[in-house]
Amino acid sequence: MLLLDLLLMLLIAYGFGFLYYGLYRNLSARVHGRFGPSLAQSFSDSIKLFVKEESTTFGWMFYLGPVIMASGAVLNVLFIPFLNQGESLQGLSSYGNLIVVLYLMVLGPLGNALGVGSSGNPFGVMGVTRGLTRLLALELPFYLAAIGVMIDAGSADFGIIMQAQSTQSNMFAHPLLFAAAFISFLGFMGKSPFDVVGAPQEVYSGPATEFSGKFLALLMSQSAMFSFAKLLLMVNLFWGGADHLGELVAKTFVLFVAATFIGSVYARFSTVQSVEFLIRIPTLLGIVGLALL
Amino acid sequence: MDEGFIPYQQSLEDEEQSIKSTQSVIEQAIAWFRAHSMFVLAYGTGCGAIEMPPTFTSRYDIERLGVVGVATPRQADILIVSGYCSPKTLKRVIRSYEQMSEPKYIIGLGSCTINGGMYWDSYNTIKKLDDFLPVDMYVNGCMPRPEALIEGFVKLQEKIRANSSEAGYIQYRTRYAHYRANQERLFGTQVQPRYEENFAGMNL
C-alpha cells in the first residue's frame, strides 16, 4: 500500500512539475507578447531527449551527478506530505521531518557539482560555482523562516506544523517570515532576478552545458519534480497544507503563477548582487520576524 | 514517370508517405515527439544570421512549433548554417556538427549554402555546403525572411516524421569517406580528427 502511495506521489510530482514548467514557458511568452509553446511541450522535450543517443563520456562521476540530483529530488517529494489529513499521499513523512527535508534540499546541488566538475567544462564549473555561492545566501533566510515556523508549532513534524495553522495560516500569522521564505523560494526556483546559474549569454547553459540526451532528460525531470517539491514545502509551511488534491493543485498553482510573474518582470542580478540582496533584505526580514514571535 | 519538377516533387512525397506507413506505432510516436521538439544550434556564419533573432523572438515566435535555441552542440538537434562559409568557419561548423548527438539535422539558410549565392566566384568561400556536410533542408533566398525559415522548419518536421533512412546524419555515417575526402581537399593537412574516432570504443 505504501509503495503504491509513493508511486502515486512521484507520478503527481512528475506530471504537475512538467505541466507547471510548460505553463511557465507559456506565461512568460505571453508576458513577452508571444504565444509560446503548447502546455505539453516539456513532455515532448523530455521524451525526445530520452530516446536520443548519448555521445559524451567523462567517466562515471559525470553520469553519477544527475543520478544524485534525481535521487535528491525524489526523496524530497517522498518526505513532504501532500495532504494535511488522512492516510493517503503522506509518503515517508512519518519517518522524517522538516529538518530532513531541508538537509535533502542541498543534496541535488552537491551531486551536480561533483558531476559537472568531472566534465572539466569551464562554463559548467562557472555555473556550479555561481549556484553554490547563491545557495549559501538563499539558505540563510529560508532556514530562519523555517526555524520560526518550527518554534511557533513547537515541532519539526509536518503534520503538527500544518495542524497549528488550522485557525490562521502562517502567512498571515507571521508575514515577515513568509516574506523572507518567499524571496528565497524565488531563488530556489531559479527565477529572475536570481537566475544566475544557467544564465544564457553569460555561461551558456551553465551546469548543463556538457549534458546531452538521456542525462539532460534526467536533469529536466528532476528539476520539474524538485520545483513541485518546493511548491509543496511552501504550501505546507505557510498555507496550512491542503485538505484534498484539488486544494493542493489550486494552492501550488497560485504560488507558481506568482513566482512566474515576478520572475518575468525582473532583470537578472549578478551573482554578487544576488548574494548581497539575499543577505540584506530577506535575512533582515527573517530576523525581525523571529524576534517578533 | 512524367518529366519536370512537379511530378518529381510528387514522387518524393509519395515515397515519404509509403515510408511512414511501414513504421510501427511506437516509431511514429517517437518521430512525432522528435518533430515537435527541436533544439537549435544557430551558427551565424553569414549575413543571413540577422534574420534568425526575429524568428526566435516575439515577432515570429518560432517556439510555437517547439523550436528553441540552445547554447551548446551537445544538446542540439538541428544545426542552422546561415549563409556563406569560409574554410576557416567551415572547420568550426563541422566540429560543431560532429559533437551533436544523433538524430541530428542541418538546415542550410540562404542561397550561399546552396550554390555559393552572390559569392559564387569568391576565392575564399565554399560553394556547396552539401559537399562537406549532409544538408537536410535548404531555405533559399538572399536573405531568406523569417517566414521562409519557418516554412523550412515545417518541411523539416515532415521529413523527421517520415523517419527516412535518407536523413543526413545516416548519410554522414554511411558515406563518410565522400565527405571526408572533400573536407581534406579543402583543408589540406590541417584537418580535424576523423569522425569515427569520436566513437572509438562506443557500441553504436
Ligand code: SF4
Ligand atoms: S545568401 Fe545572401 S544573405 Fe545569405 S549569407 Fe549569402 S549573401 Fe548573405
